[in-house]
Amino acid sequence: MDVEQNDGQTLTSDLQALSVSDPLSNQFSSLNDLCYEASSLQELASRGSWRSILDKVVRARKLSLLQKPHEHLIYLCYNVLALTKLRKYGEASEELDSLEDFDSARYKYETHPEHYPNRSGSMVPFALRWIHAEIPQRLGKRQETLDRLYSLLDFVRTKLKEKESKNMNFCVDRWKKREAFLISSISSHHLSHKEFSVCLALLRQLLNSDPSNPILLSKLGYIQMQLGDLEGSKALFNRVETLMTEGNPGALLDEVQFKNLVNRNKALIYLVGKDYVSAVREYEECIERDPTDVVAINNKALCLMYLRDLSDSIKVLENALERIPTVALNETIVVNLCSMYELAYVNHSDIKRTLSNWIARVAPDDFDSSCTRI
Amino acid sequence: MSATAGSHSLAFRVMRLCRPSFHVENPLQLDPLDLLTGEDIFDDPSAASHLPRLFSRSKASTNKSGEADLTYRNRFELQNPTDAMGIPGFLVLPQSFGAIYLGETFCSYISINNSSNFEVKDVMIKAEIQTERQRILLLDTSKSPVESIRSGGRYDFIVEHDVKELGAHTLVCTALYNDNDGERKYLPQFFKFIVANPLSVRTKVRTVKDNTFLEACIENHTKSNLYMDQVDFEPAQNWSTTILKADEHYSEINCQTREIFKPPILIRSGGGIYNYLYQLRMSSHGSEQVKVEGSNILGKFQITWRANLGEPGRLQTQHILGSPISHKEIELQLVEVPSKTISGMPFLIHLKLINQTDKEMGPFEVWMSGGNSHEKSITVNGLQKLVLPKVEASGSTDFNLNLIATRLGVQKITGITVFDVRDKKTYDPLPDLEGLWGYYPGDPLENRFLLVAGRNAPCSDNASSTLFASGSFIDHKIRWDLTCRTIPALWQFTAFISYVVNLGHRVVLDFGLHFPTVRRAQSSCSGNT
Numbered sequence: 001m002d003v004e005q006n007d008g009q010t011l012t013s014d015l016q017a018l019s020v021s022d023p024l025s026n027q028f029s030s031l032n033d034l035c036y037e038a039s040s041l042q043e044l045a046s047r048g049s050w051r052s053i054l055d056k057v058v059r060a061r062k063l064s065l066l067q068k069p070h071e072h073l074i075y076l077c078y079n080v081l082a083l084t085k086l087r088k089y090g091e092a093s094e095e096l097d098s099l100e101d102f103d104s105a106r107y108k109y110e111t112h113p114e115h116y117p118n119r120s121g122s123m124v125p126f127a128l129r130w131i132h133a134e135i136p137q138r139l140g141k142r143q144e145t146l147d148r149l150y151s152l153l154d155f156v157r158t159k160l161k162e163k164e165s166k167n168m169n170f171c172v173d174r175w176k177k178r179e180a181f182l183i184s185s186i187s188s189h190h191l192s193h194k195e196f197s198v199c200l201a202l203l204r205q206l207l208n209s210d211p212s213n214p215i216l217l218s219k220l221g222y223i224q225m226q227l228g229d230l231e232g233s234k235a236l237f238n239r240v241e242t243l244m245t246e247g248n249p250g251a252l253l254d255e256v257q258f259k260n261l262v263n264r265n266k267a268l269i270y271l272v273g274k275d276y277v278s279a280v281r282e283y284e285e286c287i288e289r290d291p292t293d294v295v296a297i298n299n300k301a302l303c304l305m306y307l308r309d310l311s312d313s314i315k316v317l318e319n320a321l322e323r324i325p326t327v328a329l330n331e332t333i334v335v336n337l338c339s340m341y342e343l344a345y346v347n348h349s350d351i352k353r354t355l356s357n358w359i360a361r362v363a364p365d366d367f368d369s370s371c372t373r374i
Numbered sequence: 375m376s377a378t379a380g381s382h383s384l385a386f387r388v389m390r391l392c393r394p395s396f397h398v399e400n401p402l403q404l405d406p407l408d409l410l411t412g413e414d415i416f417d418d419p420s421a422a423s424h425l426p427r428l429f430s431r432s433k434a435s436t437n438k439s440g441e442a443d444l445t446y447r448n449r450f451e452l453q454n455p456t457d458a459m460g461i462p463g464f465l466v467l468p469q470s471f472g473a474i475y476l477g478e479t480f481c482s483y484i485s486i487n488n489s490s491n492f493e494v495k496d497v498m499i500k501a502e503i504q505t506e507r508q509r510i511l512l513l514d515t516s517k518s519p520v521e522s523i524r525s526g527g528r529y530d531f532i533v534e535h536d537v538k539e540l541g542a543h544t545l546v547c548t549a550l551y552n553d554n555d556g557e558r559k560y561l562p563q564f565f566k567f568i569v570a571n572p573l574s575v576r577t578k579v580r581t582v583k584d585n586t587f588l589e590a591c592i593e594n595h596t597k598s599n600l601y602m603d604q605v606d607f608e609p610a611q612n613w614s615t616t617i618l619k620a621d622e623h624y625s626e627i628n629c630q631t632r633e634i635f636k637p638p639i640l641i642r643s644g645g646g647i648y649n650y651l652y653q654l655r656m657s658s659h660g661s662e663q664v665k666v667e668g669s670n671i672l673g674k675f676q677i678t679w680r681a682n683l684g685e686p687g688r689l690q691t692q693h694i695l696g697s698p699i700s701h702k703e704i705e706l707q708l709v710e711v712p713s714k715t716i717s718g719m720p721f722l723i724h725l726k727l728i729n730q731t732d733k734e735m736g737p738f739e740v741w742m743s744g745g746n747s748h749e750k751s752i753t754v755n756g757l758q759k760l761v762l763p764k765v766e767a768s769g770s771t772d773f774n775l776n777l778i779a780t781r782l783g784v785q786k787i788t789g790i791t792v793f794d795v796r797d798k799k800t801y802d803p804l805p806d807l808e809g810l811w812g813y814y815p816g817d818p819l820e821n822r823f824l825l826v827a828g829r830n831a832p833c834s835d836n837a838s839s840t841l842f843a844s845g846s847f848i849d850h851k852i853r854w855d856l857t858c859r860t861i862p863a864l865w866q867f868t869a870f871i872s873y874v875v876n877l878g879h880r881v882v883l884d885f886g887l888h889f890p891t892v893r894r895a896q897s898s899c900s901g902n903t
Contacts, residue, residue: 012760018767025480028421028424028425028428029424029428030428031410031428034410035410036409038410040803041410042406042410045448045450045506046445046447046450046451047445047446048445048446048449052716053744070412073412074410077409081402081404081409085402086404092453097670103443109412109414119418120414120417121412121413121415122412122414122416123412123413123414124412124413125408125409125410125411125413126408126413127404127405127409127411128850129409130404130408134402136511137400147900150820151763153828160865168416168417169421170416170419170422170423171416171417174407178455179410179457180455180456181405181452181455181458182458184455184456184457184458184459185459187402187459187630188398188400188401188458188459188460191398191459191460191461192398192399192400192460194598194599194643195642196599196638197637197640198472198732200637200638202635203459206456213456215454215456216456218463219456219459219461219463222396222461222463223396224638225396225683226395226396226398226603226682226683227599227601227638227640227682228600228603228638228679228680228681228682228683228684228685229601229638230680230684232636232638242581252454264463271683272393272683272684273464274903294464295462295463295464298464298465299463299464301466302394302465302467305467305483306391306532306662308483308531308532309502310483310485311528316684326445326446327445327448329446330449330464332397333464333470335465335467336467339467341466342389343386343387343389343483343485344387344485344487344528345487345489346385346387346487346489347489352879364446364449366402366634
């Protein structure tokens with residue numbers, strides 16, 4: 001049974017051909033099968049080289065290197081993502097304005113049978129819908145973003161119902177992940193505006209469908225702790241610990257990650273009880289188990305400061321930046337370190353400038369250097 | 375000792391050390407699958423089986439914690455859908471002084487730095503809080519001064535102070551030291567802050583027969599949401615108290631996560647309110663209540679709230695007073711009233727007049743006052759004035775009033791006036807004898823409220839009546855019907871409302887209660903003049 005094989009660039013839904021798990025006829029053997037030079041895009045994104053991605057998109061468009069409609073969409077998506085990462089929200093918005101409505105026929109496979117014989121459905125990357133919803137808030141139109149995100153959630157739920165009724169299990173799984181992602185994203189908007197009640201109501205929905213998710217339970221605990229409900233957060237952390245002792249890691253966390261999560265949660269409880277010594281002890285256990293646990297490192301430094309040991313707290317953060325820069329370099333750690341510098345040194349601008357220069361050499365394109373407050 | 379303004383070797387650096395906060399962001403992290411494929415790609419079973427492997431392969435090679443991941447992958451790739459919540463667990467130091475309120479604890483990191491090139495010796499450090507009324511010492515090293523602080527060195531300390539006064543406060547840090555020239559120098563530094571009032575508590579006391587109800591409304595004047603950890607009403611000696619709450623919605627009761635996830639009581643910043651309702655009873659039992667002249671103290675509130683990461687604050691209210699018990703010479707009690715009357719048909723109410731003095735009173739004349747009969751909904755049927763005989767000291771007399779209602783609905787029997795013929799004294803129309811009111815404990819923006827109604831008289835039978843309640847929400851009128859059975863003196867009923875609001879918009883809700891209409895059984899109307 002011979003199968004027509006086109007250069008790995010065309011997608012075919014010939015079931016007979018694809019159900020045979022033959023690596024030679026697999027349409028999805030590499031990332032580049034999905035899109036022109038997709039692996040390069042991925043690589044650049046992983047390194048945080050967003051400016052290079054912008055260049056790459058410009059080049060691909062100028063030299064007409066993209067041949068399929070779906071490739072244009074994917075490149076546009078990376079372009080918008082890069083612009084957003086670089087905080088060029090106006091340009092990102094303009095780029096999105098060049099699109100037609102997402103549900104238009106133009107973005108359906110069946111409209112282009114010459115490229116996609118026997119394939120139907122939407123070719124719009126889901127990420128594009130999400131970014132389109134996120135942009136207005138970054139331009140100061142928060143309400144617009146919330147409306148778009150809630151509409152997108154409705155869209156996802158409609159799809160979910162449709163796929164569930166057709167028993168398409170792989171699909172259902174994917175759309176469920178998207179639903180969880182959206183609910184989490186919407187919650188982050190409510191959280192950053194301290195709309196805790198709405199946030200908790202939303203996350204409760206998520207918890208109802210996934211009650212044994214230790215990461216979700218822990219994050220809910222952080223929210224409860226943030227708003228002051230210490231008893232509530234304790235109950236959630238206890239549940240996470242129970243899940244660990246029951247030996248229920250699921251696919252989410254490996255053993256080290258799970259143990260560290262439980263230790264970090266314990267440390268937080270000590271912290272809010274002002275037992276900073278015990279909190280430091282818990283964090284040290286985490287760091288011993290996983291030296292790249294930056295949350296533990298950061299929080300340990302803060303505990304040291306509350307123990308009046310400003311010098312050591314500075315050392316902990318500086319040490320992490322030196323040892324594991326690609327993991328430790330984030331805006332939060334830099335903000336904390338700079339606050340400590342401002343307290344420790346009368347003439348703190350010198351030391352902050354040293355830090356800032358180092359960051360400029362090492363940091364990814366999207367790093368927001370305003371966090372040094374120079 | 376010179377207090378020179380310039381050229382000090384030492385300087386104070388101060389940072390308010392309230393609790394840290396969780397870092398919250400709106401992350402730009404995605405699942406690469408959602409970037410590089412069309413959203414409907416998984417409709418294709420072949421894609422469904424091959425793609426996940428393709429992406430996990432590209433992830434696995436760099437994701438082990440043992441190997442150094444030299445990329446900034448984590449700033450771009452979503453590890454789990456819930457990472458989009460943007461609360462990774464990092465804590466952040468307070469970035470500004472912020473606002474400080476009565477009842478909180480002021481905590482500060484104080485560091486004294488030697489930024490000169492020389493050592494300083496014998497440093498005596500003092501930290502105090504200065505308010506309008508007093509000066510409070512927080513730290514004093516005069517008894518054991520710091521021997522030396524080297525060039526570039528620091529001496530750190532953390533101070534705490536429970537804020538108990540409003541208004542301007544100054545943290546005064548002073549250092550007395552010997553500088554390199556052997557000169558004794560004095561360095562004062564001042565850090566000012568203002569303490570504001572975080573909450574206001576408004577109370578209302580209602581009395582329905584033996585029951586006293588205390589409504590308390592707590593308003594949050596701070597800039598952050600306050601979690602109400604404890605709001606306790608501590609009753610005075612001769613009172614006992616129970617808190618009344620609206621029931622939980624059935625959807626919350628059946629919720630799987632109920633045990634680990636109770637919605638917190640959170641009062642929104644800048645003017646949010648929350649209501650509490652308590653029922654109070656006199657502890658002393660028996661029909662004879664000790665009536666003490668003057669005001670009566672019901673008790674006071676102890677409130678503990680928490681702000682970010684559980685930062686506590688505590689306040690106590692002043693004494694809450696009940697309605698003053700004045701000694702009345704005569705008391706009118708409503709003994710019995712029919713629960714349902716038919717408009718246009720006469721009905722009897724049974725009253726008791728009690729002489730609370732130590733001498734004989736009367737005879738009395740009783741009538742209903744207040745406007746002409748066209749305005750009133752209940753009038754006396756028959757003789758407008760009723761004559762009652764004398765009543766001996768501490769005695770009482772029973773009598774009936776024959777009334778007729780001209781209007782539908784729950785009507786108040788008002789304006790019963792008692793006139794002492796001998797002493798020529800009119801006793802003011804005695805208080806309304808029907809009490810019905812609605813109340814919404816909790817957050818007025820929650821979707822449930824509690825109706826509490828009290829009648830001053832027991833009902834003669836358990837006929838049911840229908841209560842209509844309506845509210846308005848911005849410009850829309852919502853009406854919801856509740857049915858309840860009458861209960862002798864007091865009933866409470868939890869009603870749930872639902873409404874749809876665009877998120878992020880402010881909502882104002884306005885409640886009202888309307889009283890039931892008694893169905894007209896007959897239209898015939900007979901009356902005696």
